[in-house]
Amino acid sequence: MASNSGINEDKQIQWLENGIVENYINYYDYNEFKDFQCIGSGGFSKVYRATLKNSDTVIALKCIKNNNLFIKEIVNEIKLLQKVNLHVNIIKFFGITKKKNNEDTNYLLILEYADSGTLGEFLKNNFSRLDWNMKLQFAIQIADAVSCLHENDIIHCDLHSDNILVHQNMLKLADFGHSHRLAEVSTQKDIVGVLPYIDPQFFQTQTSNNKSYCYKPNKKSDIYSIGVLLWEISSGYKPFKSYNSYQRNKLLLEILDGKRETPIPNTPIDYINIYTSINV
Numbered sequence: 113m114a115s116n117s118g119i120n121e122d123k124q125i126q127w128l129e130n131g132i133v134e135n136y137i138n139y140y141d142y143n144e145f146k147d148f149q150c151i152g153s154g155g156f157s158k159v160y161r162a163t164l165k166n167s168d169t170v171i172a173l174k175c176i177k178n179n180n181l182f183i184k185e186i187v188n189e190i191k192l193l194q195k196v197n198l199h200v201n202i203i204k205f206f207g208i209t210k211k212k213n214n215e216d217t218n219y220l221l222i223l224e225y226a227d228s229g230t231l232g233e234f235l236k237n238n239f240s241r242l243d244w245n246m247k248l249q250f251a252i253q254i255a256d257a258v259s260c261l262h263e264n265d266i267i268h269c270d271l272h273s274d275n276i277l278v279h280q281n282m283l284k285l286a287d288f289g290h291s292h293r294l295a296e297v298s299t300q301k302d303i304v305g306v307l308p309y310i311d312p313q314f315f316q317t318q319t320s321n322n323k324s325y326c327y328k329p330n331k332k333s334d335i336y337s338i339g340v341l342l343w344e345i346s347s348g349y350k351p352f353k354s355y356n357s358y359q360r361n362k363l364l365l366e367i368l369d370g371k372r373e374t375p376i377p378n379t380p381i382d383y384i385n386i387y388t389s390i391n392v
């Protein structure tokens with residue numbers, strides 16, 4: 113007898129296959145692409161740069177490492193990306209392709225290609241040439257992209273500088289694997305994300321209740337992460353970069369105790385006000 117999770121996986125795969133047949137998802141044959149080059153990897157995917165044959169069109173292919181384990185995340189990411197596909201600061205979703213792997217079939221998301229890597233890498237390599245006008249543009253672009261999500265009642269839930277890509281000096285929000293529609297949000301048992309960017313309320317509720325976790329991610333949790341990103345854009349550094357992974361608990365306790373990164377000298381006061389404002 114199939115397990116519940118097996119039934120759920122089958123349903124998700126069915127949704128993808130129906131999407132291809134009924135044309136609510138664009139499908140491209142894998143053989144239509146060439147010049148594959150691995151450009152990154154994350155918790156559940158490997159990402160390739162490739163070119164559409166007989167054209168100069170460059171795209172990114174996000175190949176899910178283990179379809180069966182992550183099929184829910186793939187379907188989730190596709191559904192959400194399709195809702196916000198028109199925004200210039202959100203990575204575009206073009207469709208899917210499939211690759212046969214012995215007995216298995218791997219699904220790959222076809223995405224807009226960002227030519228300058230993640231925002232984190234970009235700041236590391238280019239910070240000295242960024243003027244305030246550019247930093248401000250970056251801040252506005254992140255706020256615009258997240259505002260578009262929120263208008264569609266979607267929350268990203270995993271905002272950090274490696275989930276924002278840079279293309280032609282413009283920011284593109286990416287990686288919707290942990291995002292949710294607000295109506296479908298439940299209380300989080302597992303906290304996802306990168307510690308310095310996570311709304312501390314996730315942890316506060318957990319420790320004060322002395323029982324299972326009961327904080328629901330919401331729009332304000334994304335806005336906390338935007339505040340941290342604005343600081344990062346103004347400094348060029350990852351937040352709390354002097355803490356290594358072994359000091360995670362120490363950092364968590366300090367953040368709960370109110371520790372925050374301090375404004376960088378010569379940052380315009382209006383900019384500081386935006387990311388330190390508590391009236392969100």
Ligand SMILES: Nc1ncnc2c1ncn2[C@@H]1O[C@H](COP(=O)(O)OP(=O)(O)OP(=O)(O)O)[C@@H](O)[C@H]1O
Pocket residue numbers: 151152153154155156157158159172174203223224225226227229230274275277286287289
């Ligand atoms: N559209 C793209 N254009 C260029 N590079 C990309 C693109 N999408 C992803 N990448 C690169 O691949 C890396 C992994 O992508 P992504 O964060 O989407 O994977 P993931 O498996 O969902 O990661 P996570 O562990 O954060 O959930 C990114 O950090 C980036 O370097």
